Amino acid sequence: MSKTRSEGTLPVVSLPLPVDVTAPAVARQAVRTTLASLGLEGPAVDDVLLATSELVTNAFEHGEKPDRLEVEYAEGRLTLRVFDSGSDRPKLKEPSPMAARSRGLQLVHALSEDWGHEPCAGGKFVWAVFSLHRADARA
Template structure:
């Protein structure tokens, strides 16, 4: 899979990556986001929350029968936005997980780690997005 810069919005172009429709999608997405953050000059510590949220968003798209289609990453004005597209129209819901449940914490994590998150319907399905405040150092660009 190769990333492509699809359009300019704000200060840096959107990076778009088609995702595989199998269990490798979260790992492929994490690798792409890690490379994008490194190219923007962010260190691993700044990337940790974004990478965990990436895994959760892609896993949710995969596990809920609405296979992930595409990942977009955009950085502008100190805000990084992730978008995970899938072909489903079921709206994601923030559930209160049971202490005994082994699952159902993905969106809770995204909610806790991101500045904001939500979803939008679009042609062919929907996308779930999450926004993070990340500020680059002067040395990084």
């Protein structure tokens, strides 16, 4: 992780993303490390990691250029934010049974408590929120 800034009493971890196909793997590993440092483990973490991959892949493929990933954890809620330089709004599409792709946001929608997008300086960010409690996450 490259930097941490404090918002309130809890840190927001921010990671610059590479502008190549390694971005999803880099993001996934960084989120895994961050969650482990918070004492979060187990099946719920796997959902967060899959959503991380999907959000970063979408930023890489549709957002013109991924910029950074932010992870924030407070009061049992984990928020992922993926920033990119694109202005196009993400669209939740019904995937065709024959399509090999276009299921990323469907997965994020199914795995997260909520998700959305917001414009920001230089583009937009797509966010997803997960309920993730330390006691629930330990096996």
